[in-house]
Amino acid sequence: MATSNFISAVTQALKEEMERDDGVFVLGEDVGAKGGVFRATEGLYEQFGELRVLDTPLAESAIAGVGIGAAMYGLRPVAEMQFADFMLPAVNQIISEAAKIRYRSNNDWDVPITVRAPYGGGIHGALYHSQSLEALFASTPGLKVVIPSTPYDVKGLLKAAIRDPDPVLFFEHKKAYRLIKGEVPEEDYTVPIGTADVKREGEDVTVMTYGLCVHFALEAAEKLEAEGISTHVLDLRTVYPLDHAAVVEAARHTGKILLVTEDNKEGSVLNEAAATIAENCLFDLDAPVERLAAPDVPAMPYASPLEKHYMMNTEKVEKAIRELAEF
Amino acid sequence: MATSNFISAVTQALKEEMERDDGVFVLGEDVGAKGGVFRATEGLYEQFGELRVLDTPLAESAIAGVGIGAAMYGLRPVAEMQFADFMLPAVNQIISEAAKIRYRSNNDWDVPITVRAPYGGGIHGALYHSQSLEALFASTPGLKVVIPSTPYDVKGLLKAAIRDPDPVLFFEHKKAYRLIKGEVPEEDYTVPIGTADVKREGEDVTVMTYGLCVHFALEAAEKLEAEGISTHVLDLRTVYPLDHAAVVEAARHTGKILLVTEDNKEGSVLNEAAATIAENCLFDLDAPVERLAAPDVPAMPYASPLEKHYMMNTEKVEKAIRELAEF
């Protein structure tokens, strides 16, 4: 099995799906000759040509809307939003259209589109190249919101997203792109959308998180093991609709729960996990359900000390786990 | 004190604020000669003229964006979105711009805009004239999201919103417009944004809700009193940022909490209350924190039986309170 970095897993999934199904095509800004500003589509333009690796005008609502049209026709578009922050002009197309087309047409039409977008900070991207957008979409039935943490999951979940008959938003942490490496089988495989994954077994504290923060949790867990604190790490993977059963199970497993997100706290997707626990596991808990998140400010600032103050990291997670273990 | 219906309280607040401050102006689709599709701006065009009661082209992103510009200049625009559902094309202007301008300019610029929008269902509005949009905005620091339940609060909160130095989204339940009546002082007064309000004192179960659902809760409470069940009703009023202290206090007060929204369940704004309770009141609870909400489908269908199945009502709330009381 080959070791691959996070972004190569994206490229690999795209390439394999495009080879497998000639209805799959990529569209977005600079995805063609340039291969994407993060190089996610590198080599695809040369292999599949300009119609299937389509450089679009600079207009996100059209990227989404044209993709939705092509998906209704029967193709499998993979739309790239250059940064998650720049999906906002496309919100109407995503929420009013993609999410509601199957329902409003009483199952006559469907929208098998995948919308990929790099999210997250810690790369000096400032307010508008660092945001976590998942909370915005995680109250819209009809959508699925996937945020993978490992190259293995990236490849398997992206393939599953492309094959999914419904619209999937696929957020990739841009700091993970070249930082996170892992084993990625060269064969075809998928990882099921909608299922969380235990990334580490433990007994004292359960951390539930997703995306890059999974790695902070795993690193923290590793360190805390030396102190005799055993951490259970649940990678939510699909943040909407949430894998409620897995959340309940992992909560009951230790009775002490830390929810972690890089997003700001109030209104984050963690709340669905918290509410689920409060609704189902009240009598299994040994400590309050803790949320560890960014401060409630509009987005991550640019200057290093401010960005660092905002950004999640291993130390913050470690400290929170320790406090909960000691509760 | 005069009795007024819900929508007259809107009109009254607008009129008084426009008389008080000539920087206040209204803009939106059909707000002029027609007086708005719900008649919220009735009479204002005649009184204040076409520049201060501005019929805009059919383009919501421009309504928001032009309003933001005028607000930065120093005026106090009140933008009307004809239906909350049609705010979605303006999401980029609201979230990327209005919410972030003070922060990103390090307090140099500000955006004292109010965006009004009728939300909610039960009026045969089908998918796109019935939605609750608050969850979409309730994770964006820099915004305030207000949803009043009574004519008194409408007038006081809308005045507070217009005078607020920051952007306020003001959602008015369209079924409440002519259904809900109440006392409205003719004098000038404001109701503070950011504070929840106990609409009924009770001892057994706490219902936390907002908007039209407050009335379902009050009616249910009234009925249940006969059965000896005493219900405490907290009207959240500002759903973002939430009045966390009031939530904690009301939760501790009875130890049994029912959270109610007309919106669909997963990812709703109730989750912030649930998470706050799970974080702060774990050992004060006598029952799981219950959420009563619409099913997780894209939006309310048109046909009566389906709309009714989706829509919140007094009976559903009553049943849920009773179950919790008996827990």
Place this chain on the structure above:
Amino acid sequence: MSEAKHERLGLERQQLQGMLQTMLTARKIDERMWLLNRAGKIPFVISCQGHEAAQVGAVTALRPDEDYLLPYYRDMGMVLHFGMTVKDLMMAGFARAEDPNSGGRQMPGHFGSKKHRIVTGSSPVTTQVPHAVGFAMAGKIKKENFVCLTSFGEGSSNQGDFHEAANFAGVHRLPVIFFCENNHYAISVPVDRQIACERVSDRASSYGMHGETIDGNDPLAVYEAVKNAADRGRDGAGPSLIETMSYRLTPHSSDDDDRSYRSRDEVDDARKKDGIVTFTEYLKTRELLTDTEEKDMHDAIQQTIDEATEAAEEAAYAEAETTLDHVYHS
């Protein structure tokens, strides 16, 4: 008398009568809907009245067996031509389970039927316009030769989605017909407070496409313009923007009272130019329609509508529990 317009266009008696029949059917369904609404039997109507000539002229120039239609809420004349039946539309008016558009989930006027290549629409205006471009882009990728017609009002041409979609279609020279039904008002806002240019079709040059403005009361003129646009599309010459000038003869919808924003005189004047009246006259003058044929046509339509109304009124709603169905594939 020089060659009549329909001869030049190669349209024959039967087709012409078919056009009139579709126009009349749309009109009469709509009239019935208003009666049903005022009688408290259906909650909402949004009308085609005044637009039928433009709509039917346009779709007559298309191929319903291969082209795609992405209509807006007024396009009853279009969807009838593409295969929607009177009964279908009545089922939608009554929000019954048998409504093929949405099973009663959407308001009337929210058309959609995969079978008929009518792409599902929503209420936020102009969102269908990029979808049309997406269908056309898919056709280009798949080397198909269909065209897509999408329609919208003049007010809606101010939405960002119109601009983004039109430009996309222009850059990729896609066979999309952007069909703007200019009826002078967007609810209460008149066109001169709505768009800054004289004609919506002036916008075509922004997107490197052909644009023209046609009398929407003349179905033959509209047919010709759309036929040429479709030909251009099939020939790889890219998109077109066709604007028809009509007038909305009813209030905006059953929830609107238009007296606050337009005079009765203006409405009465428009009624005189009604395309149904003038086209009937055109056919009769040229002996393409006899009085008997006309009467039979009216009677047949009336009967169909009566039957459809009855059937729809008696039909069932979807079961309440079906509210939960079809959020995702299952």
Place this chain on the structure above:
Amino acid sequence: MSEAKHERLGLERQQLQGMLQTMLTARKIDERMWLLNRAGKIPFVISCQGHEAAQVGAVTALRPDEDYLLPYYRDMGMVLHFGMTVKDLMMAGFARAEDPNSGGRQMPGHFGSKKHRIVTGSSPVTTQVPHAVGFAMAGKIKKENFVCLTSFGEGSSNQGDFHEAANFAGVHRLPVIFFCENNHYAISVPVDRQIACERVSDRASSYGMHGETIDGNDPLAVYEAVKNAADRGRDGAGPSLIETMSYRLTPHSSDDDDRSYRSRDEVDDARKKDGIVTFTEYLKTRELLTDTEEKDMHDAIQQTIDEATEAAEEAAYAEAETTLDHVYHS
């Protein structure tokens, strides 16, 4: 030789030298930023290089004490003219607390200063365009007589916000100058894959406004066009769309490698037409600038930049805890 262009425009030696000085200052700051970036001292640069002539020509036609500027990220030449200092810009490059634009919160190029009537900007392109219309609308309500200039790239003219804002300004005949700096690329996408019309200024007619395309390397031509647009605006004749044709001489930003999408020959050709080179030549040929003056100008700018760099490098970041400040009024 007929009357020189600057004479016809009434621009005098001192003003002309001032224009060159601002152009040069912008260029040299940008060059320094690249050096600092490549030395690992600042994380990000987005450049004005190639646009300075257009930018400075444009703002010279405005009144910085009453007009409003809503620039985009390349407009260093504009903000310098509106009062931003070299030191201010270096503080922004280094993300220091003293950065007047954002206190180091935003990336460089995100200009804003209430004092200087430069309205705060963000990264999502084109959002500033409706804001400009909002300022102008406020001015109309308040019976003020200022104009607003907002700028953006040709790629950004495809955003819905451009369309909606331009139409709004057109309908209400607001004094907004829509200033499009066409540099042939939006990151890697060339203009012919980006916009379906030949020129962005072709879009003016969609909004009932005046439009023209100007050589962006000629600051005098740009001055003239913007002067006329500002005059029209102040006279109540509504908005204008001015497009300048320039070329981006650097990669899109410090994160971009432009070799994958454009040839070195093309870039070299553009360098020959660089407005800084040709305007210097214009001034020298007409004896409006001596060699000594030129050298002094370069030296003075260099020194200012050196000092500003040093000051900024030594200046402090904002305190980490200030991350929490200014979410709401307090």
